[in-house]
Amino acid sequence: MSQKTISILMIVIIFSTLFTGCGNIKANTALKNDVITIKIGHVLAPTHPYQLGLEKFAQLVSQKTNGKVKVEIFHSSQLGNERDMVEGLQIGVLESTLVSTAPLSSFTKKFYVFDLPFIFKDIKSARQIVDGPIGQELLKSLENQGVIGLCYFENGFRNITNSKKPINTPEDLKGMKIRTMENPVHMASFRAMGASPTPMAFGELFTALQQGTIDGQENPLPVIDTSKFYEVQKYLSFTEHFYAPAPLLISKLFFEKLSPEIQKAIKESALEARDYERQLLDDMNSKLEKDLAERGMKINKPDKAPFIDAVQSVYKQYEKVITPELIQRAIDAQK
Ligand code: EAX
Numbered sequence: 001m002s003q004k005t006i007s008i009l010m011i012v013i014i015f016s017t018l019f020t021g022c023g024n025i026k027a028n029t030a031l032k033n034d035v036i037t038i039k040i041g042h043v044l045a046p047t048h049p050y051q052l053g054l055e056k057f058a059q060l061v062s063q064k065t066n067g068k069v070k071v072e073i074f075h076s077s078q079l080g081n082e083r084d085m086v087e088g089l090q091i092g093v094l095e096s097t098l099v100s101t102a103p104l105s106s107f108t109k110k111f112y113v114f115d116l117p118f119i120f121k122d123i124k125s126a127r128q129i130v131d132g133p134i135g136q137e138l139l140k141s142l143e144n145q146g147v148i149g150l151c152y153f154e155n156g157f158r159n160i161t162n163s164k165k166p167i168n169t170p171e172d173l174k175g176m177k178i179r180t181m182e183n184p185v186h187m188a189s190f191r192a193m194g195a196s197p198t199p200m201a202f203g204e205l206f207t208a209l210q211q212g213t214i215d216g217q218e219n220p221l222p223v224i225d226t227s228k229f230y231e232v233q234k235y236l237s238f239t240e241h242f243y244a245p246a247p248l249l250i251s252k253l254f255f256e257k258l259s260p261e262i263q264k265a266i267k268e269s270a271l272e273a274r275d276y277e278r279q280l281l282d283d284m285n286s287k288l289e290k291d292l293a294e295r296g297m298k299i300n301k302p303d304k305a306p307f308i309d310a311v312q313s314v315y316k317q318y319e320k321v322i323t324p325e326l327i328q329r330a331i332d333a334q335k
């Protein structure tokens with residue numbers, strides 16, 4: 001056996017011992033001194049409602065389980081990007097994560113219906129749809145991927161920021177390098193609006209904006225604020241082109257090991273924390289236009305009609321994979 005093969009084998013043996021060791025440790029870390037620990041990762045700032053909503057969740061879970069379950073929250077991509085964390089749930093090395101639906105497109109195409117531009121007419125309709133039959137069916141579709149969806153927290157309606165000029169028409173986006181989430185429907189939408197979409201994980205975004213490797217990005221106001229994008233972006237255009245629901249996900253492998261009482265306590269806490277998080281977002285959104293303007297952002301509110309026209313081809317492009325029925329159901333449910 002060549003020296004090289006031997007050293008490879010050695011490495012394999014060392015790694016497999018480490019991993020099995022890790023696996024056991026990992027499995028056991030969720031249960032210490034009879035206290036079950038749920039680690040939850042997310043990519044946003046510690047001041048964003050994601051974090052504050054999860055702190056409420058932690059408090060409620062502890063109360064409802066008389067301290068048997070402890071929730072530890074890791075913000076700012078400490079546990080990896082959104083796709084990494086969902087993969088972690090699937091193999092049971094992470095208990096929970098809070099992510100936007102867009103990155104779930106790597107796991108199931110069913111969520112594409114939520115990624116379609118301008119499909120939701122307002123926040124009330126969007127919440128009704130995700131909390132209603134369509135939203136629940138989509139969460140259920142994750143279970144054969146090893147992931148359980150507890151409910152939908154929220155990220156919100158996304159707006160474009162950039163360092164070059166106000167965006168009043170799709171024409172203004174021509175050739176502009178806009179960061180999108182890693183989602184084909186989002187990328188197709190920006191291409192259809194004339195921009196050149198650059199898919200990127202959230203954790204890399206601020207530096208890319210700072211270094212000017214991209215011209216702009218799109219996120220809801222609370223993200224633009226808590227991730228300080230106003231420091232590296234001058235223009236904010238209220239396009240509200242995508243609505244981003246944020247499902248709170250838990251590992252099926254982990255959840256199914258819990259007692260029915262604890263499962264019930266976790267589900268109830270998730271729903272209460274969801275409403276709390278959405279209220280925080282509403283409060284923030286009512287103030288942020290003024291605050292971001294005071295921080296120097298140039299804000300404009302374009303007529304959305306030319307943008308809606310520009311993206312109709314995206315509906316055609318994805319009609320087959322989403323099915324015309326599901327798109328029509330989502331539209332009819334808002335009437
Ligand atoms: O879910 O990547 C993004 O722009 C999202 O807003 C973020 O991942 C939060």
